[in-house]
Every structure is written in structure tokens, then in C-alpha cells.
Amino acid sequence: MSSPNCGRREAVSDPGTLRGEAAALDAADALRAKRAEFVLDDDTVYLDGNSLGALPRAVPARLADVVGREWGRLRIRSWSESGWWTAPERVGDRVGRLVGAGPGRIVVGDSTSVNVFKAVVAAVRMGEGAGAGGRARDEILVDAGTFPTDGYIAASAARLTGCRIRAVPVGDLAAAAGPRTAVALVNHVDYRTGRLHDLPALTAAVHATGARIVWDLCHSAGALPVGLDAHGVDLAVGCTYKYLNGGPGAPAFLYVRRDLQPRFDSPLPGWNSHADPFGMAPDHTPAGGPQCGRVGTPDILSLLALDAALDVWEDVDLTAVRAKSLALTDFFLRCAEAYVPAGRVVSVTPVAHAERGSQVALKAAPAEAAAGTMAELVRRGVVGDHRPPDLLRFGFTPLYTTFGEVERAARTLGEVLGDVLT
Template identity: 65%
Template sequence: MSDALLSGARARRAAELDAADDLAGLRERFTLPEGVVYLDGNSLGALAATVAARLADVVTEQWGNQLIRSWTEGDTPWWTAPERIGDRLAPLVGAAPGQVVVGDSTSVNLFKALVGAARLAGPGRTRLLVDAATFPTDGYIAASAARMTGLTVTPVDPAAAAEAMGPDTAVVLLNHADYRTGRLHDLPALTAAARAAGAVIVWDLCHTAGALPVGLDEHGVDLAVGCTYKYLNGGPGAPAYLYIAARHQSAFDSPLPGWNGHADPFAMAPSYEAARGVARGRVGTPDILSMLALDAALDVWDGVTVEAVRAKSLALTDFFLDCVAAYVPQGAVEVVTPAEHGHRASQVSLRTEDASGVMRELISRGVIGDFRAPDILRFGFTPLYVGFADAERAARTLGHIFG
């Protein structure tokens, strides 16, 4: 089949898939530039259409007119935003209300979680297992938390993490998905293994929350953290979140006992008494503008299930891989993302020479993905606004660059 016929057949197939897609209309809930294929939602999600107007109201009315009264007055007072928005986010990670608090960065929340986990684990355990291929900041934070708690960091391959867990393991830190390759790790099995070993497990959900079901409560996860500016579309620098399972909340001892996490914050007491429930995960005054931008962005999930998003994600990435195989000359790229659905998150990563240059050329042609050193092209598929025609165009453009 000629190249023209080949691309025509796949373009028609993309149109058929888009026409049958029950989630296709969700793209209208986002503000996206015309003519651009955006496959970098695993770094920064697109702008939800409701955010600009909501933030304008926050600035002009809540801040401008209501002033400090907005902290405590109205239907959605600022003071309760971390827990209220946490409860909105909770179903997207499979958590019941009262277990997710929003605020601070992922790094800060991870530090709280790791030190808190070590304190939950108790004495006699000496090791902190850490995903050997983790995002660098997670490794830095883990090393600092280990120094503070007297633990020894042991890097592990998540595929072999269960075998590495033992009676000396205090804490296990794993990424639900590898940020370079898009490999999805087995959260249910690894959580069960940690529990069997008597260890406390902490999951980093940055590359899965909002793209696939997580099931924190269902699988008995102890603690989890994640950002909100990727698949949750909260905006640049949007606050992260901390999940503390209800069974651990009364014993969770945060290493950052800020006034916002105090049982009686306005008493200004010289000694610290932690708040009840997940609020003890709070530290300082929350960033209200970013917090309420996230709140508005979560409106795009109205009437949408994570299960439907996952089904489309797998269909999109399957179709993209098929198009890459058809359009890109053999040997030009190596697919490093697993083919098996059970091991694939919502991205496709390709290894190639001069990956940085190839990505710059793709972006110049209107296909925005990203590059990870030294040789990885990453394409993140956010099913809320990415369609099959986008996937076909991205693969075809990549083929033209190598052609």
C-alpha cells in the first residue's frame, strides 16, 4: 500500500474512532490553541475553560471586595478549601472523603509522608526501599527523610520490590508509573506485599491520577502523594495533595507541624497539638489563587468516570503505536513503553537518536510532546481532550521527520 493510501486509511479510521468516542465532547471543556496537537499533559495539563472566569471572581470579588472575610464567610470559605477540594479529588484516586488534603508541593507532601511513614513503622526497622528509577526529587527527599529518621535507603527495581521487603523494611516508596517509560507498576500486589512485610507504603501518583483508576482505599494503601498540574489540569504550580488512610490519621506525626495543621490554629498556643483527621497534613497558609484554580479545573470531571478515561487512554495509545509502526521507518525509534495494557500508563515513550532535536522539530510542526535525557520522546495522552485524529497526526508527523 502506498504512503498516501496508508495515511488515508488511518486518518479515516481515526475519524471513525472519534465519531464513536463518548468522551469526545469533553474537549470543549478546555481552551486549546487551534492547529496544535497537545501530547504533553503528563507535564502540564491544558487550561480548563472555567478557570479564567472563576479566578477573575476570586480576585475581584472574594479578594477585592470581601477581603479577609473570604477566609471564613460564604458557601466555600477559603479556610476549608484544602479539605473541601481534597474531597473533590478523592474519587479520582479511589479514596473516601476525609482522607485527602490539598496544599504544598509534591516534594513537601512526600517529605511529610516519608517521615510520617517511618514514625508509623516504629522501632526495629532500618530500611527505606525506594524505586531505583524514581523521579530525582523523590530520591532527594527520600535521602533527607532517611537521614532524619535513621533509616538506610535501598534502591529497588519495582518489579523486584516485593522480594526485597522483609522484617527490617520500615517504608516503601514507589512510583505508580515510571516517568520516563510510562511503565505502570502493580499497586495492588506491591501494597499487599508491603503490608505482609509489616512495612508502610507510600505511592507517588503524579503520572497516573486523572488518567487511570488508582484504588487507594480498595487496595489498602497507607499514604500517597501527587501533583495536580498533569492529568488533573490544575495549572502551573498547582498545589499537590497528601492521602492519609483513615486508619493512620490519629497516629500520623507530621515532621512539619505548621499552624494550619494545629487543632486550634487561632489559639496561637506555644505547643503543638495536631488537628483531628487529614487536616493534620496541613502546614502553612494555603495558596488560595492556585487552590481555587484547581477547584475550577476539577469541574471538567463532572459526569466523567476514571474508568471511561482509562478505556479511552488504552485505545488512544494502542492506535498511536499502530500508527507509529506504520509511518515511522523501521529502526528509527524503539518503543520503550510496555505493550501490555496492565503495564502501560497513559503515555508512550520512544527511544531515538537526537531525541531533543526530533522533539524540537515536532513542536515546530504543531505536535507538542516532550523530551527526557538522553534519548526519550514522551507523548502523554490526556483522554479528556486528546482524540484519535490527534494521535494519527502526531505519528504521521513523526514519520515525515524520519522520512
């Protein structure tokens, strides 16, 4: 491999050495017991938990009970007796602990896209009439490297609220924000490169201009400490099916800072966000708490599957998760450096720990080799994913990925690239 920090092919590529090191790292891993709480098979190295997390063992039995007893036997009574009605906030509080949000800040429900829409429109409305010279803040800034849906939804929010939208590289966002800026929408971790952005600094910089900031935590929630409350973040969204292992398409979450909840003017004021949802009043009076982010009837089966999936986090410290995440990605980069023929891939993931999420993306050369390389990797039991045109993406989930798997993945990648073109 050619890496930005090390252009030369590393001399030592003896698998024995790195395998031994992997074994030692696994033996010393403070989180090693967590792997047993997931359904995994030793034939496959699953490095796609940044797309869909593995199944926690607690989920099937819990979901069977939700379906068979709560729905099947109690039926309508479960809305109160089984706590269905309050599940969006209850599960939200559990997610909150993992992203540094105190109780009562988060609701779970809807997709990330829908939550981006609520957050961006609500943020624009918080800034109305508050810009320079009394003019409305009418600009939405969006991370130029954003996952596409955030950009599409932000553009729709701009169109509907009479704002203009401007895509800006994250590095330029602090300078770009100004008195016309209503809100900046930023991805905490870039979904392609795995670059981690500086949430505290960027939040402070955007706040200094009087604007709001919405963070998309899809690729950081459950992978590293976030500190939403501590850094005064206004609004945040994120999905729960990546590092939180909530299941395919599990409901997303929406964070609204406590003091902003009474000012959260939702563009999707469904009956669930009404201050008195069962009053069936003809006009909408917004709920003042985290319920302000709800819309329609919560999707109970998926929500309670997520609830069960969150059990694995009960005894987990995010600091330990972050430490292992960095150790895994460091080790993968070293192994790839050792095993992969020079010139075939180059890492686009930052070397600096402060700028790295929990994935590594390797740019393939030639670009056309990327898809075939990933297909062959999967055939050989190493599951990452391919993001066109030329990225090979590997996600590392500290709760279940072992260093032994990391060594095997890099070694297999080296073998595939050696076989394919040599």
C-alpha cells in the same frame, strides 16, 4: 518504528486508512464532548498534558471572581465567608473521588516534594519499634527508576530519621521488603517509560512484611482508576497539574488512610495542622483528620484555580477515561508502527495494558537525534517532550486528545524522521 512486539516494518502505511479509522474512533468516543471544555487550538496537537495539562475554560472566570470579589472586596472575611480556610480538604475530597479515596482522606497543598517528605517521615514514625525482634524498622526502600525528587527527598528523610535508604527496581521491591523495612516509596507510573506498576499487588506484598507504602500518583491521578481506599494504601501523594489540569505548579495532594490519620506524626507541624489552629497554643497538638497533612496558610489563588479545573470531572467516569487512554496509546503505537521508518525509534512503553499508563515513550536512534526530532516536531505543531538522553515522550489526555490528533502526531513524527535523515 521497531517495537518489541513487532520487529518488522508494517506493510500498510496508507494515511487514508488510518485517518479514516481515527475519524471513526472519534465519532464513537464517549468522552468527545469534554474537549470543548478546554482551551485548545486545532493547529497544535498537544501531547504534553502529562507535564502540564491544558487550561479548562471554567478557570479564568472563577479565578477572576476569587481575585476581584473574594480577595478584592471581601478581603479577610473570605477566610470564612468564601470558604478559603476549609478549601484544602474540600478540594481534597474532589481529588479523592478521582483516585478512589472517600471524603476526609486528602488535603491539597504544598508541592509534591514537600508531601513526599511528610509522608515518608510519618511512615517511618508509624513503624518505629515495630520491626523484627523489637528492633526499629530503619530502612526506606525507593523505586530505583523514581522521578528524582522522590529519591532526593526520601534520602533526606532517611538521614533525618536515622534510616538507611535502598534503591530497588520496582520489580524487585516485593522481594526486597523485609522486617527492617519501614516504608517503600513507589511511583505508580514511571515518568520516563510510562510503565504502570501493580499497586494492589505491591501494596499487599509490602504490607505482608509489616511495612508501609507511599505511592506517588503524579502520572496516574486523572489518567486511570487508582483505588486508594479499596487497596488499603497507607499514604499517597500526587500533583494536580498533569492529568488534573490544575495549572502550572498547582498545589499537590496528600492522602492519609483514615485509620492512620491520628498516628500521622508530621515532620512539618505547622499551625494549620494543629487541632485548634486559632488557639495559638505554644505546643502542637495534631489535628486528627485529614488536616494532619496541612502545614502553613493555604495558597488560595492556585488552590481555587484547581477547584475550578476539577469541574470538568463532575460527569466523568474513570473507567471511560482508562478505556480511552488505552485506545489512544494503542492507536498511537499502531500509527507510529505504520508511519515511522524502521530502526529510528523503539517504544519503551509496555505493550500489555495492565503495565501501561497514559503516555508512550519512544527511544530514538541515534540518541543524539532525540532533541532535534522533538524540536522539529514542536515546530510542526506536535508538542511532546524530550527526556535526555534519548526519549521522546508523548502524553495522552483522554479528556481532550482526539484520535485524529494521534494519527497526525504519528504521521508528523514519521515525516520528521524521514526528512531529518533520509
